[in-house]
Amino acid sequence: xxxxxxxxxxxxxxxxxxxxxxxxxxxxxxxxxxxxxxxxxxxxxxxxxxxxxxxxxxxxxxxxxxxxxxxxxxxxxxxxxxxxxxxxxxxxxxxxxxxxxxxxxxxxxxxxxxxxxxxxxxxxxxxxxxxxxxxxxxxxxxxxxxxxxxxxxxxxxxxx
Amino acid sequence: xxxxxxxxxxxxxxxxxxxxxxxxxxxxxxxxxxxxxxxxxxxxxxxxxxxxxxxxxxxxxxxxxxxxxxxxxxxxxxxxxxxxxxxxxxxxxxxxxxxxxxxxxxxxxxxxxxxxxxxxxxxxxxxxxxxxxxxxxxxxxxxxxxxxxxxxxxxxxxxxxxxxxxxxxxxxxxxxxxxxxxxxxxxxxxxxxxxxxxxxxxxxxxxxxxxxxxxxxxxxxxxxxxxxxxxxxxxxxxxxxxxxxxxxxxxxxxxxxxxxxxxxxxxxxxxxxxxxxxxxxxxxxxxxxxxxxxxxxxxxxxxxxxxxxxxxxxxxxxxxxxxxxxxxxxxxxxxxxxxxxxxxxxxxxxxxxxxxxxxxxx
Numbered sequence: 102x103x104x105x106x107x108x109x110x111x112x113x114x115x116x117x118x119x120x121x122x123x124x125x126x127x128x129x130x131x132x133x134x135x136x137x138x139x140x141x142x143x144x145x146x147x148x149x150x151x152x153x154x155x156x157x158x159x160x161x162x163x164x165x166x167x168x169x170x171x172x173x174x175x176x177x178x179x180x181x182x183x184x185x186x187x188x189x190x191x192x193x194x195x196x197x198x199x200x201x202x203x204x205x206x207x208x209x210x211x212x213x214x215x216x217x218x219x220x221x222x223x224x225x226x227x228x229x230x231x232x233x234x235x236x237x238x239x240x241x242x243x244x245x246x247x248x249x250x251x252x253x254x255x256x257x258x259x260x261x
Numbered sequence: 262x263x264x265x266x267x268x269x270x271x272x273x274x275x276x277x278x279x280x281x282x283x284x285x286x287x288x289x290x291x292x293x294x295x296x297x298x299x300x301x302x303x304x305x306x307x308x309x310x311x312x313x314x315x316x317x318x319x320x321x322x323x324x325x326x327x328x329x330x331x332x333x334x335x336x337x338x339x340x341x342x343x344x345x346x347x348x349x350x351x352x353x354x355x356x357x358x359x360x361x362x363x364x365x366x367x368x369x370x371x372x373x374x375x376x377x378x379x380x381x382x383x384x385x386x387x388x389x390x391x392x393x394x395x396x397x398x399x400x401x402x403x404x405x406x407x408x409x410x411x412x413x414x415x416x417x418x419x420x421x422x423x424x425x426x427x428x429x430x431x432x433x434x435x436x437x438x439x440x441x442x443x444x445x446x447x448x449x450x451x452x453x454x455x456x457x458x459x460x461x462x463x464x465x466x467x468x469x470x471x472x473x474x475x476x477x478x479x480x481x482x483x484x485x486x487x488x489x490x491x492x493x494x495x496x497x498x499x500x501x502x503x504x505x506x507x508x509x510x511x512x513x514x515x516x517x518x519x520x521x522x523x524x525x526x527x528x529x530x531x532x533x534x535x536x537x538x539x540x541x542x543x544x545x546x547x548x549x550x551x552x553x554x555x556x557x558x559x560x561x562x563x564x565x566x567x568x569x570x571x572x573x574x575x576x577x578x579x580x581x582x583x584x585x586x587x588x589x590x591x592x593x594x595x596x597x598x599x600x601x602x603x604x605x606x607x608x609x610x611x612x613x614x615x616x617x618x619x620x621x622x623x
Contacts, residue, residue, distance in 0.1 A: 112601060119586065126323050126585040136325040 150232040155215040158185075158208055159231035160248040167256035168249055170227035172203035176219035184213040203249055210236060211244035225259050266563045270386030297389050301378065305527055310340040312526040315573075316580060323584035347522075350515035355418050358512065362416035367513065367520035369409030374527040376402035381534045382456050384544045384564040395456040396448055399535065400441045403490070406524065407433040410492075410499070410509050413521070417512040425508025428591060429492055429499030435598040436496075439486035442606040446479040446613045447472070447539045450622070460543035465550070467542035471622050475613040480540045482602055482609070484578065487532035489594070491525065494583035496594060529576060537571035544568040 129136075139148065150156070162168050172189040190204040206228075220228055228248065238244060276296075280289040314329070314337065321328030329336030354363060380395045382388040392398070407430055414426020450472050451459045462468075469476050489496035500508030510521040537543060544564035548556045589597065616622055 112605070122585050123581060126581065129325050130319070130322045130581075133322060136322075136327070138326045140327065140330065 150234070154232050154234070155217060155230040156232045156234040157210055157215075157230070157236065158213065158219060158228050158248065160206060160228050162250055162253055163256065165256070166250060166253045168203075168227055168253050169225045169256060169259050170203045170206060170249060171225060171255060171259060172201050172206075173224065175222050175224060176228060179218045179222040181216065181218065182212055182214060184209045185219060202255060206248040208246045208248050209244065210246060211241060266565070268385045273386055301375065301389070305375070305378065305523065308530060309523040309526045310344060312529060312576070313340045313343075313522070315576070316526075319577065319580045320584050323581075344519065347515060347519045350518075352515045352517065353512075355512050358418045359416035362412045363512075364517070366409045366413035366416060367517045367524075369412065370406050370524045371409075371520045371527075373402055373404075373406035373409065374524045374531065376405070377531045378527065378534075380456055381531065382460055382538060382543055383568055387565070388457065391455065391457050393453075393455045396444050396454040396459075396539070399531075400437070400444060403528070403531065404433070404437050406528065413513070414509040417509070419512050421506050422509050422511045425499050425511070429509060431591070432492070432496060432499060432594055433490055435595060436486045436489040436602075439482055439598060439602045439606055440490055442603070442610060443479040443483040443486065444535070444539060446475060446606070446610045449610065449613050450476065450617060451539075452617075456538060456543070459539060460545055463542040463545050465548055467540065467545070467547075469540045472613070472616070473622065475609050475616055476540065478605065478609045479613070480536065482606055483536055483540070484575070484582075486598075486602060487536065488579050488582055489598070491528040491532055491579075493525075493529065493579060495586035495588050497583075498588055498591060498594065529579065530572065533572045533575035533579065534568075536575045537568065541571045541575070542567075543571075 141148070160168050160170060172187060174187045174189070177185045177187045186205075186207040186209075187203065188205040188207065189201050191199050192202045194200050215230070217230060220230055236244070277289075277293065280292055283289075284292065317339070318328040318336075320326075329339035332339040332342050354360070377399055379390040380388070380392075380399050382391070390398075410429045410433070411426050414422045414424075414429070417423070447459075447468055448454055450468060451462050453459055453462070459468075463471075465471075469480055472479075492499045500510070510518055513521060544567050546556075546559040546562060546564070546567050548559060
């Protein structure tokens with residue numbers, strides 16, 4: 102008798118678990134506006150990547166063409182596969198002191214694994230992760246970029 | 262020629278009379294056969310293609326994808342393009358395969374589907390075979406297909422094909438019982454095996470409503486067993502892609518593969534159409550007791566529309582099964598049939614007999 106009751110309850114339990122599964126997938130079907138798939142090339146104009154997406158390393162410049170990079174080279178040391186080369190120069194500040202500054206912040210996108218270590222290590226927050234992900238080019242040399250724009254200089258008030 | 266979308270009997274009768282007037286009886290009958298054959302061929306091909314498209318779209322929706330979108334508007338022409346590609350493919354035959362059986366198998370499978378589709382009433386008068394053992398005939402011819410599957414597996418000279426075919430045989434033969442018994446439950450309730458009578462009896466209330474508890478149990482059992490009989494997921498271990506490449510049709514290519522593929526979807530249509538006819542009233546509109554105005558509005562929708570609405574809903578439920586549940590093992594499949602569905606079915610048929618005897622139905 103006991104096994105018979107177990108048999109009956111097992112039927113109802115089985116049907117219940119199946120219905121739970123169908124509810125989960127049914128939710129996907131009947132809420133098509135929540136589907137995660139995008140029609141990518143068509144929605145290029147409206148596509149917004151999510152905030153934490155890592156597309157490439159960029160160096161933001163403000164309106165006066167000033168960045169925050171001091172040329173300290175910490176990002177170069179932290180990069181695990183040598184994607185960053187820092188070429189620094191010395192400049193003479195207004196009060197006559199010699200000071201190190203960035204000449205070229207060379208970034209090899211082709212070698213970068215987008216691990217985010219350089220961004221985390223940067224003491225001044227000069228480099229961040231950009232959200233552009235369309236990096237295809239015809240020539241490999243185009244993947245080597247200089248992040249600081251020509252003629253740019255460090256903004257005031259950034260201490261090393 | 263009078264054309265009435267609510268009743269096709271006059272149309273078919275007029276065609277018959279018109280042909281009989283102008284030709285000898287033999288020629289007239291031959292022409293009628295050809296017309297019926299062409300109509301069914303067209304319907305099967307087009308609806309099969311549509312079902313493949315629908316399956317891909319529904320599957321995509323279940324997995325939060327979009328499905329085919331590129332070929333034609335909303336990807337509607339995708340399956341037609343696929344079919345043209347299949348037609349142009351080379352027909353490959355494995356060395357040492359049994360030439361005769363290998364070529365015969367797809368035809369047996371598709372002939373079984375065509376035989377079964379003949380008794381399904383699409384609307385009043387839109388049914389090519391309507392005789393008093395319709396349900397019996399349907400269960401008989403739909404089980405012929407398994408011979409084709411076994412032949413395909415055996416003659417391919419490939420171990421995966423053979424394993425797939427044997428699994429499929431064991432599965433279909435077992436679940437044939439449940440399908441027949443759940444249909445038998447409804448035959449007990451309807452008191453007839455003729456499809457037109459069964460549909461006509463559901464004028465006031467569909468059997469799933471008027472037969473209440475035993476009818477609902479029979480419907481669920483029929484859906485489960487029907488899914489298993491069409492070799493669809495979660496019972497698709499006959500063609501389990503991750504284990505057996507493609508099961509019994511591994512070695513087929515081109516048109517012969519297309520036939521297996523088409524037969525699979527036509528079987529899906531047949532199972533859904535039978536479920537719709539026997540449980541959900543076939544082409545009968547939805548009627549509720551004494552709500553006269555409601556009933557009249559429902560009558561306004563043509564019966565063909567009703568039939569396809571019901572069939573497509575059942576097909577959607579079966580697709581829902583496929584894209585939700587994981588595949589069963591062989592022993593689990595046989596356990597489900599012999600230890601659960603069959604006893605439930607036998608008890609259910611007794612329950613239905615009691616319901617009929619005590620007239621405890623609507």
